[in-house]
Amino acid sequence: MAADPALSDALTRRMQKYARESAAFAEFDAVVQSIPALSSLVLDDCLRLAEDRAVFSARLNDEPVVVKHFTGLDGIERAARVHAELTSRHKHMGQGPLRVCAPKLFIPDAPLTLRSFQGGARLDKVLAQADPATRLQKLRQAGQWLDLYTSDRRSAAGFGPWKWIKRLNAPPESPFAPLIGQLKAQLRAQAPDLTGKPVQMARTHGDFAALNLISKGSDLIGIDIENSHVLAVTKDLARFLAQAQSERQPDGNWVPVAERDALLDGFSYLTPFDRGPVMRFFYGVELGKRLLGSGATAAQTANLAAALQAYLSYGAQSQ
Known part of the structure; x- marks a missing residue:
């Protein structure tokens, strides 16, 4: 019996996605291993993958957070700029019905940003x-x-x-x-x-x-x-x-x-x-x-x- 091409394509895409996510987890883990402040970080899921970044849901000291790993050559500089923007805007609109999520731990010289998880x-x-x-x-x-x-x-x-x-x-x-x-x-x-x-x-x-x-x-x-x-x-x-x-x-x-x-x-x-x-x-x-x-x-x-x-x-x- 011939295989269904649609099912075969779907399986191939799923396997490719799994391989990309596994590689992203491994690359992220290699960065985190050298950062003592993240020793309690536990990854839950890969939320998004792009050419220059990966986004994960995680827990830090049992608190839900979202971690963004910038994987490009400018990752450290980009993480610093993103954290600075979020920090600035959280000071400006961290309270009230119109706001931005809270920044979390910032690690200089690491291509990472951490922010609070936002339900809704x-x-x-x-x-x-x-x-x-x-x-x-x-x-x-x-x-x-x-x-x-x-x-x-x-x-x-x-x-x-x-x-x-x-x-x-x-x-x-x-x-x-x-x-x-x-x-x-x-x-x-x-x-x-x-x-x-x-x-x-x-x-x-x-x-x-x-x-x-x-x-x-x-x-x-x-x-x-x-x-x-x-x-x-x-x-x-x-x-x-x-x-x-x-x-x-x-x-x-x-x-x-x-x-x-x-x-x-x-x-x-x-x-x-x-x-x-x-x-x-x-x-x-x-x-x-x-x-x-x-x-x-x-x-x-x-x-x-x-x-x-x-x-x-x-x-x-x-x-």
Whole structure:
């Protein structure tokens, strides 16, 4: 009897995943062995693997924690920057309904960060199951979270759109190369009206997405605080919308209008220029960037491709 190809592929993927996780555990253990302060650390599970990092759930002195191991050549420096950002933001918003998780033990000269474990439900899962009114309320709260996160680190600067266009490069063999080519053409057409005009900037961690926020009752807690970057605030907001769009079929508009408005209304103030032309530009950038990424499922990829088609159709009609 012939083997089922689907089952064979699934088994192969599972074995490959197990091998990668085993290697990550071994690499992590080699680092920890030389750190006396982590002698009581017990790993529970591998939560995520990427090219430059591994994330584990663990217990330190019987307290649940999350450990991130940066495996790149700059791992020690990156861990220090991430810990500094989380420490800064925890001082700024460690209490109240909008907050970030608490940093834990910091070990200089080690490519590791430790933070508290945060119970609750990931916001992307909450949004997927919420009724329309609750979904909009949660999106507004997410805007409020980013508003507080950046409230003491904002400035205005002239906008430079061209670098974002240059970074959108699809391999010639990619099935999405024609779509990305159309997107870049539309972004180039938008760019002259954007260049040099003042936009709201902020130092933010640049990974603002529903999957990095935990909803617990009426509270919203950021859990994956990375190194900070000075970015246009609208880019972070557009990134959030693009990630959320990957979980849903587009509604026919170039952007889910009610969801965009709820997210933006949570933020204290953005000029009409930021809310309008700059948001349109960055939403296209983020759809294209996410479509070209390697982490999406087949369903997410289909949703993103359909959303980008809707975006391009709107752009063609408005020219």
